[in-house]
Amino acid sequence: MSEQTDIPEVAPETADETAKPERSRAAKWSRRGFIGAGVLAGGALLIGVGVRPGNPVGKLSPLVAGGTGEELVNSWVKIGADNIVTAIIPHCEMGQGAHSVLAQMLADELDADWSQVEVMQAPTDGSYVVSDTARMFVAPFTMNAADWIEPTWEGLFTQIGRFADVMITGGSSSIRSTGQYQMRVAGAAARKMLVGAAADEWGVPASEIVTRDSTLIHEASGNSAPYSEFAAAAAEQPMDHSPKLKDPKDYRLMGKSKRRTDIPAKVNGTADFGIDAKIPGMEPSDLSYAAVRRPPIPGTSVVSMDAETAKGMPGVQQILNMGSFIAVVADGYWNAQQALNTITAEYSDSESPIKSTADQFAAFANALDAAGDDGGEKAAGRGNAQSAYAEAATKIEAEYKAPFLAHAPMEPINCTASVKDGKCDIWTSTQVPLMARSAAAKALGMDADAITVHHPFLGGAFGRRLENDYVTMAVRIAKATSYPVKMIWSREEDTQKALYRPADLSRFKGGLDAGGKLIAYNNVFTQRHDPAEASVPGIYDIPNTSIRVAEADLHLPFSAWRSVDHSQQGFFIESFIDEAAHAAGADPLEYRLNMLGANTERHRGVLEKVAQLSNWSAPGAEGIGKGVAIVESFGTVAAEVIEVDMTSGKPKLLNVWAATDAGYVMNPDGFRNQIEGGIVFGLTAALYGEIDIVGGAAKQSNFHDYKMLRMNETPAIEVAIINSGTVPVGGAGEPGTPPAAPALANAIFAATGKRLREMPFGKQFA
Amino acid sequence: MRVFAIPAAALATLTLSACGGSDVQEPVEQIVVAEPGEAASYPGADEPAQTASDPEQASE
Amino acid sequence: MITFTINGKTERVDADPAMPILWVVREKLGMTGTKFGCGIAQCGACTVHLDGEPIRSCSMPLGAAEGRAITTIEGVSGEDGELNAVQQAWISEQVPQCGYCQSGQIMAATALLRDNPAPTDEDIDAAMSGNICRCGTYKRIRQAIKVAAGIEQATDEETAA
Ligand code: FES
Ligand code: FES
Numbered sequence: 010m011s012e013q014t015d016i017p018e019v020a021p022e023t024a025d026e027t028a029k030p031e032r033s034r035a036a037k038w039s040r041r042g043f044i045g046a047g048v049l050a051g052g053a054l055l056i057g058v059g060v061r062p063g064n065p066v067g068k069l070s071p072l073v074a075g076g077t078g079e080e081l082v083n084s085w086v087k088i089g090a091d092n093i094v095t096a097i098i099p100h101c102e103m104g105q106g107a108h109s110v111l112a113q114m115l116a117d118e119l120d121a122d123w124s125q126v127e128v129m130q131a132p133t134d135g136s137y138v139v140s141d142t143a144r145m146f147v148a149p150f151t152m153n154a155a156d157w158i159e160p161t162w163e164g165l166f167t168q169i170g171r172f173a174d175v176m177i178t179g180g181s182s183s184i185r186s187t188g189q190y191q192m193r194v195a196g197a198a199a200r201k202m203l204v205g206a207a208a209d210e211w212g213v214p215a216s217e218i219v220t221r222d223s224t225l226i227h228e229a230s231g232n233s234a235p236y237s238e239f240a241a242a243a244a245e246q247p248m249d250h251s252p253k254l255k256d257p258k259d260y261r262l263m264g265k266s267k268r269r270t271d272i273p274a275k276v277n278g279t280a281d282f283g284i285d286a287k288i289p290g291m292e293p294s295d296l297s298y299a300a301v302r303r304p305p306i307p308g309t310s311v312v313s314m315d316a317e318t319a320k321g322m323p324g325v326q327q328i329l330n331m332g333s334f335i336a337v338v339a340d341g342y343w344n345a346q347q348a349l350n351t352i353t354a355e356y357s358d359s360e361s362p363i364k365s366t367a368d369q370f371a372a373f374a375n376a377l378d379a380a381g382d383d384g385g386e387k388a389a390g391r392g393n394a395q396s397a398y399a400e401a402a403t404k405i406e407a408e409y410k411a412p413f414l415a416h417a418p419m420e421p422i423n424c425t426a427s428v429k430d431g432k433c434d435i436w437t438s439t440q441v442p443l444m445a446r447s448a449a450a451k452a453l454g455m456d457a458d459a460i461t462v463h464h465p466f467l468g469g470a471f472g473r474r475l476e477n478d479y480v481t482m483a484v485r486i487a488k489a490t491s492y493p494v495k496m497i498w499s500r501e502e503d504t505q506k507a508l509y510r511p512a513d514l515s516r517f518k519g520g521l522d523a524g525g526k527l528i529a530y531n532n533v534f535t536q537r538h539d540p541a542e543a544s545v546p547g548i549y550d551i552p553n554t555s556i557r558v559a560e561a562d563l564h565l566p567f568s569a570w571r572s573v574d575h576s577q578q579g580f581f582i583e584s585f586i587d588e589a590a591h592a593a594g595a596d597p598l599e600y601r602l603n604m605l606g607a608n609t610e611r612h613r614g615v616l617e618k619v620a621q622l623s624n625w626s627a628p629g630a631e632g633i634g635k636g637v638a639i640v641e642s643f644g645t646v647a648a649e650v651i652e653v654d655m656t657s658g659k660p661k662l663l664n665v666w667a668a669t670d671a672g673y674v675m676n677p678d679g680f681r682n683q684i685e686g687g688i689v690f691g692l693t694a695a696l697y698g699e700i701d702i703v704g705g706a707a708k709q710s711n712f713h714d715y716k717m718l719r720m721n722e723t724p725a726i727e728v729a730i731i732n733s734g735t736v737p738v739g740g741a742g743e744p745g746t747p748p749a750a751p752a753l754a755n756a757i758f759a760a761t762g763k764r765l766r767e768m769p770f771g772k773q774f775a
Numbered sequence: 776m777r778v779f780a781i782p783a784a785a786l787a788t789l790t791l792s793a794c795g796g797s798d799v800q801e802p803v804e805q806i807v808v809a810e811p812g813e814a815a816s817y818p819g820a821d822e823p824a825q826t827a828s829d830p831e832q833a834s835e
Numbered sequence: 836m837i838t839f840t841i842n843g844k845t846e847r848v849d850a851d852p853a854m855p856i857l858w859v860v861r862e863k864l865g866m867t868g869t870k871f872g873c874g875i876a877q878c879g880a881c882t883v884h885l886d887g888e889p890i891r892s893c894s895m896p897l898g899a900a901e902g903r904a905i906t907t908i909e910g911v912s913g914e915d916g917e918l919n920a921v922q923q924a925w926i927s928e929q930v931p932q933c934g935y936c937q938s939g940q941i942m943a944a945t946a947l948l949r950d951n952p953a954p955t956d957e958d959i960d961a962a963m964s965g966n967i968c969r970c971g972t973y974k975r976i977r978q979a980i981k982v983a984a985g986i987e988q989a990t991d992e993e994t995a996a
Pocket of ligand 2: 419468469931932933934935936937967968969970971972
């Protein structure tokens with residue numbers, strides 16, 4: 010359906026830059042606003058795709074137009090006088106390679122010369138709200154909604170997106186939402202307009218013009234020209250709002266392992282992360298630095314501090330009691346931290362009844378006891394799990410525990426801020442730059458338009474940098490001092506005052522019929538956040554299920570942690586399925602295959618693939634075991650087999666084989682890197698991850714007691730990719746993580762007969 | 776299926792930004808010791824270098 | 836005043852001799868390729884060479900650098916910025932994810948290969964296990980070290996699929 014419509018009016022370049030976006034326009038939004046195009050002074054063509062209701066291209070152009078002679082072709086792509094195509098990417102780069110892959114998708118549709126493609130991070134402007142990302146979070150099922158429903162949904166979701174300032178990099182969503190629905194459309198539409206302009210100029214049919222390597226070619230007449238030559242003329246062309254996208258057979262860049270564009274800067278020290286922020290016009294040695302300490306127990310505040318010693322310490326400039334935290338500002342981070350270490354403080358009393366890990370798990374157990382076999386809130390279910398259980402030939406019961414976990418990104422939390430002359434500049438690593446801006450605006454009582462967020466590379470995030478607690482702290486410090494300050498958290502602060510992956514307790518009762526089939530599945534746990542379906546063993550055909558949540562409060566604050574609820578639920582569910590297989594006397598992988606329900610071709614595919622990769626049926630040596638687990642998360646199905654050597658009495662990881670199906674993988678090598686990383690992340694949690702509560706505070710503090718998997722412990726990892734479709738339906742960043750812990754627990758069981766129902770496993774063999 | 780499955784993290788922020796108002800909080804206590812650029816003096820800066828920490832050890 | 840060379844250039848710094856080298860390099864000299872990860876010699880993000888030996892700059896006082904030579908990630912490339920074999924292998928094997936740990940990883944690997952041009956897996960474990968990568972790129976680091984050593988062939992862009 011190629012729907013030709015009039016070119017929407019574009020705000021002229023002279024538009025009042027400070028004008029507020031009209032929020033009410035969202036309600037009147039129509040499909041034609043989804044792609045907006047128009048002519049700028051000077052004759053350049055502008056296209057904005059899925060940016061927001063209205064036509065923001067005029068407002069954005071000064072932000073992305075760089076040198077002279079450059080023309081903005083659309084909000085997502087810029088063609089310079091040198092014919093360099095710049096892809097303007099609305100997502101942050103935190104190691105997932107999204108910048109490169111999104112550029113690949115755009116450049117492929119545009120037929121751009123890949124060696125002449127550059128990537129630019131979109132400016133932090135409300136116009137870059139990622140509506141498809143917002144929409145995927147809010148109602149994933151509408152992503153493939155019939156076309157007629159799009160206008161309604163799109164208008165609604167763009168509005169929601171603006172409201173929440175969603176410029177979000179999370180939920181493994183960059184490629185499948187922004188890439189599939191925006192970058193490709195932008196590239197294809199721009200290409201079509203360039204072709205149209207060349208056809209008019211050369212007096213030849215557009216259909217005879219081919220595009221290749223950023224060049225327009227008409228063989229018969231011998232004409233050819235670089236894209237840059239027609240960028241301005243293309244503006245006069247009618248715009249196709251639904252340009253035809255390439256068939257997979259015509260992909261030249263998509264589906265290929267193109268090298269990531271962000272990597273060269275990451276091997277020579279030139280990549281700038283948030284912590285490396287430099288203030289323009291200021292020597293790094295003139296900058297001020299803050300070390301901070303929040304009260305050790307969540308929800309308490311600083312009543313008073315004794316800073317007598319700190320006042321006399323070298324380099325100290327200011328000492329601040331901000332109520333919710335203490336800050337020392339000095340001429341360097343180390344001096345600030347040394348001074349902070351000497352400060353003693355009194356904190357308010359905590360109202361939480363929970364003082365220890367045991368208290369927390371007792372609270373969970375109380376909630377589960379109260380819910381019993383049919384209490385709590387129903388999360389999912391069918392049939393009658395209780396009566397089926399009563400009549401089952403074999404009954405099994407299990408209780409699993411998962412601890413609190415910190416994200417521990419390699420780059421400690423930090424934020425640099427300058428607040429003066431009614432303006433605020435922020436430099437920080439964030440997954441949500443627009444939300445960071447809103448948070449700063451609130452903390453400062455300033456208008457968001459007066460705030461600029463500069464967001465360079467992220468040194469890891471894993472969900473931690475969806476939060477803005479640290480941005481608020483930094484701007485408050487900078488406001489109090491009235492000069493720029495770089496706030497850096499110590500690793501201890503990062504680990505002990507984090508927002509954690511929730512701990513949980515999950516109880517199961519299962520019933521098998523005489524043939525060993527799982528016919529009753531009754532499960533209750535206390536934590537349900539996102540995604541809602543994480544607790545549902547939906548891939549299996551179990552006739553009677555009851556899945557319930559009996560909510561219990563968490564003492565420590567929580568946030569999304571790589572794969573979110575799948576990180577605990579994957580362990581619970583796939584361990585319990587393994588226990589059922591054992592009770593049935595069946596091979597665990599066969600048992601899973603036999604239990605797969607309707608619409609599980611992709612699940613069958615990955616299980617069969619991983620069986621083959623791992624040589625599953627070959628008998629293992631004494632003390633060596635293999636375990637399997639399969640979890641679908643964020644649209645990707647991942648099955649993993651882990652081989653562990655238990656002969657020394659402690660787990661030694663030998664091999665991990667993973668088979669994955671994300672629909673269609675845009676960059677196989679980049680995808681594999683993400684899955685490999687997700688597996689190591691999952692194994693770190695499985696073996697070591699644990700945040701305890703002692704005296705109401707988080708106990709672990711740094712990498713000596715919050716341990717990470719290291720080189721000598723990392724197994725060989727092999728990742729297979731199955732492309733069962735033609736478009737990406739699944740993400741890459743998170744799906745590798747959930748199967749790792751259950752596959753390892755199941756492997757240890759296979760090797761030793763010891764069933765591990767509590768994470769982490771490492772200390773249980775100490 | 777719950778329709779409104781915004782990640783809890785995003786939702787928290789959504790709620791915050793939706794409820795308007797401002798969170799402005801001034802410091803409870805502010806001790807100004809020196810201005811940036813005022814020379815910091817390092818006792819011992821002119822003394823012979825100390826090598827208390829063994830490089831071999833620290834690299835482990 | 837402490838005097839030392841950094842990437843071949845002589846520097847005189849007026850700072851507390853007890854201040855760790857990491858902060859002098861990052862904040863006084865403005866060279867931010869060397870990273871802060873833990874501050875207690877646990878993660879290796881801050882690895883630099885002191886007289887050629889890899890050290891944890893977060894835990895080494897400035898005073899220890901007096902009269903000695905520091906090399907950082909900014910100083911391991913060739914004269915005109917040409918990447919060394921380790922850096923090239925890091926690209927061919929597409930090692931980094933977030934990249935934050937990689938300066939330290941490359942400093943550790945560069946020292947390993949200088950002393951041991953054909954490291955075994957055990958040698959790699961011994962030299963590299965002090966460096967944490969939270970993104971989990973260990974498999975690729977191992978492979979890249981072997982490529983830099985000439986033990987394995989570099990993966991090229993077209994065959995990576
Ligand atoms: S920052 Fe020096 S070892 Fe971690
Ligand atoms: S690449 Fe992110 S910590 Fe190593």
